[in-house]
Amino acid sequence: MKTFGGPVLFLDRSDINTDEIIPAKYLTEITKEDLKPYILEDLKLPGFNPNGPKTKNARVIISRTNFGCGSSREHAPWVFEVNGITAVIAESFARIFRQNMFNCGMAAIELPKADLDQIFSHANDEDATMSVDIEAGTLTMNGNGKTKSFRFEISPFDKALVLAGGWVDYADQKY
Amino acid sequence: MGKTTSEKIFDAHLVNEPFPGTKVLRLDAVLCHEITTPIAIDDLIRRNKDRVFDPTKIKAVIDHVTPSKDTKTATQAKILRDWARRHEIKDFFDIGANGVCHALFPERGFIRPGYTVIMGDSHTCTHGAFGAFAAGIGTTDLEVGILKGVCAFRQPKTIKFNVTGTLPKGVYAKDVILHIIGKIGVNGATDRVMEFHGAVVDSMTMESRMTLCNMAIEAGGTSGICQPDMTTVEYLWPFIQGEFASKEAALADYSQWRADADAEYDQTIEINVAALEPTITFGYKPDQVKTVSELAGTPLDQIYIGSCTNGRLEDLRIAAQILKGHRLAPNVRGILSPATPAIFKDATREGLIDIFMEAGFCVTNPTCGACLGMSNGVLADGEVCASTTNRNFMGRMGKGGMVHLMSPATAAASAIEGVIADPRKYL
Numbered sequence: 001m002k003t004f005g006g007p008v009l010f011l012d013r014s015d016i017n018t019d020e021i022i023p024a025k026y027l028t029e030i031t032k033e034d035l036k037p038y039i040l041e042d043l044k045l046p047g048f049n050p051n052g053p054k055t056k057n058a059r060v061i062i063s064r065t066n067f068g069c070g071s072s073r074e075h076a077p078w079v080f081e082v083n084g085i086t087a088v089i090a091e092s093f094a095r096i097f098r099q100n101m102f103n104c105g106m107a108a109i110e111l112p113k114a115d116l117d118q119i120f121s122h123a124n125d126e127d128a129t130m131s132v133d134i135e136a137g138t139l140t141m142n143g144n145g146k147t148k149s150f151r152f153e154i155s156p157f158d159k160a161l162v163l164a165g166g167w168v169d170y171a172d173q174k175y
Numbered sequence: 176m177g178k179t180t181s182e183k184i185f186d187a188h189l190v191n192e193p194f195p196g197t198k199v200l201r202l203d204a205v206l207c208h209e210i211t212t213p214i215a216i217d218d219l220i221r222r223n224k225d226r227v228f229d230p231t232k233i234k235a236v237i238d239h240v241t242p243s244k245d246t247k248t249a250t251q252a253k254i255l256r257d258w259a260r261r262h263e264i265k266d267f268f269d270i271g272a273n274g275v276c277h278a279l280f281p282e283r284g285f286i287r288p289g290y291t292v293i294m295g296d297s298h299t300c301t302h303g304a305f306g307a308f309a310a311g312i313g314t315t316d317l318e319v320g321i322l323k324g325v326c327a328f329r330q331p332k333t334i335k336f337n338v339t340g341t342l343p344k345g346v347y348a349k350d351v352i353l354h355i356i357g358k359i360g361v362n363g364a365t366d367r368v369m370e371f372h373g374a375v376v377d378s379m380t381m382e383s384r385m386t387l388c389n390m391a392i393e394a395g396g397t398s399g400i401c402q403p404d405m406t407t408v409e410y411l412w413p414f415i416q417g418e419f420a421s422k423e424a425a426l427a428d429y430s431q432w433r434a435d436a437d438a439e440y441d442q443t444i445e446i447n448v449a450a451l452e453p454t455i456t457f458g459y460k461p462d463q464v465k466t467v468s469e470l471a472g473t474p475l476d477q478i479y480i481g482s483c484t485n486g487r488l489e490d491l492r493i494a495a496q497i498l499k500g501h502r503l504a505p506n507v508r509g510i511l512s513p514a515t516p517a518i519f520k521d522a523t524r525e526g527l528i529d530i531f532m533e534a535g536f537c538v539t540n541p542t543c544g545a546c547l548g549m550s551n552g553v554l555a556d557g558e559v560c561a562s563t564t565n566r567n568f569m570g571r572m573g574k575g576g577m578v579h580l581m582s583p584a585t586a587a588a589s590a591i592e593g594v595i596a597d598p599r600k601y602l
Binding site: 069 | 329397
């Protein structure tokens with residue numbers, strides 16, 4: 001099982017699509033590792049730099065509604081994975097992206113807006129970190145000397161995929 | 176209590192429910208293209224699982240970048256081609272026979288009512304036009320589909336769209352679906368099937384129904400679904416006449432997949448199209464729509480007619496009807512990509528290709544290329560395209576470029592005027 005948690009990258013906008021996460025022109029790359037430099041290349045947000053230290057150090061992404069909409073490209077979770085980001089926390093996800101994350105053994109966690117608003121209050125904390133405990137279903141936010149925990153739920157199937165490290169071996173044994 | 180179409184399909188294909196809320200379904204068709212499949216093939220080889228569950232149920236095409244533009248895309252094509260040969264996948268479509276997947280596979284009769292269909296492509300929802308459950312998935316789900324012929328889903332709820340009225344002149348399926356997405360938003364149907372009903376859908380051709388279902392994903396929908404009827408049977412008849420004694424017998428069989436009258440819906444949304452105008456996107460999300468009256472005069476650089484949304488013969492006929500005897504405005508360039516070789520041949524036979532070429536259009540081979548900014552019509556920074564495709568994301572058709580989504584009719588009228596223009600005055 002992957003470990004989840006660490007420095008946080010805040011992306012404060014709804015409907016961030018998979019073209020913004022990894023543009024189509026890079027879908028010709030043959031290995032996941034080759035995608036690494038192009039993470040979030042086409043995302044335009046005030047103060048956001050896809051090549052900046054916040055992106056490089058991030059282990060968790062926090063965003064708003066309908067994260068990962070658009071193309072089905074699993075290159076979107078992969079470009080996160082090769083950059084060390086293995087969890088995305090948002091108010092809601094597009095279906096295909098959400099399943100792609102779990103199928104890769106990574107986590108796409110939904111939280112109510114009120115919880116996310118509290119988490120986004122740390123958006124300017126340079127030392128903001130988030131730890132994710134999949135088994136216990138808890139998130140712990142640290143920043144600016146404060147600690148706050150949140151409960152979350154993922155489906156039993158998605159939890160099993162995370163614990164198994166993905167869907168392929170699981171399915172080959174069972175079906 | 177009755178069932179919706181997707182509930183019937185789920186029940187008929189259920190393998191098991193490994194965990195509450197997750198259903199594993201048996202698949203009738205696993206569709207593959209050269210962008211998302213090679214990595215699945217590579218991973219299967221690495222896991223020592225280079226097998227396919229049933230080569231007759233796997234269909235593959237090279238369509239996104241074809242002919243290959245460089246070594247990387249040639250390698251992707253080669254991985255798919257070699258794999259299809261190795262596993263004796265007969266329904267593999269290479270250069271000369273290849274076209275945009277969501278136009279080509281239906282045209283070959285591969286999709287039938289009641290089917291479960293997956294593909295590593297978000298616009299797989301197109302195939303729901305046949306009364307199938309058709310969902311885009313990622314490479315890992317595709318890999319398991321290829322290996323085992325199953326896929327896991329959360330059972331989606333269903334939203335019923337009752338589309339009534341009569342389509343006004345110059346208003347088409349594309350305008351209807353853009354209007355619907357504008358109404359419910361880009362996540363208005365997440366984890367939902369969009370089931371289309373009503374007199375307007377009943378009178379649509381299969382091509383129009385595919386346009387309607389194609390953009391279900393732009394509202395977050397898992398699949399679009401239309402109700403199988405005699406129009407479905409007529410379209411499929413060349414492929415199914417050996418299976419049924421008559422068209423009526425086929426209709427009777429396919430009707431088992433129609434939603435029950437007492438099916439329970441998450442929501443029912445009434446759409447009356449009587450006053451609908453040609454509808455166009457204006458921003459960087461498909462739910463940002465306005466009418467042609469509001470956007471007329473918007474400057475353009477390129478016109479693109481093609482794609483899995485609107486690159487079919489019906490679309491080419493509508494655009495050619497408007498373009499006939501006209502030239503592209505001098506400030507714009509035009510690109511036509513018929514979606515499949517059969518469409519290209521029919522359009523040539525009908526004289527449509529001549530009309531496009533005399534208007535000054537470049538006619539390309541069938542490919543997805545420009546729609547997602549991979550090849551054959553990429554925009555420069557700051558350029559604007561009037562396009563019959565399905566996504567207007569920032570940079571979708573090339574970094575810094577902007578896309579206005581519209582019907583083939585509106586794109587043709589805009590080609591003549593060089594700015595967004597109303598097609599109704601040309602009809």
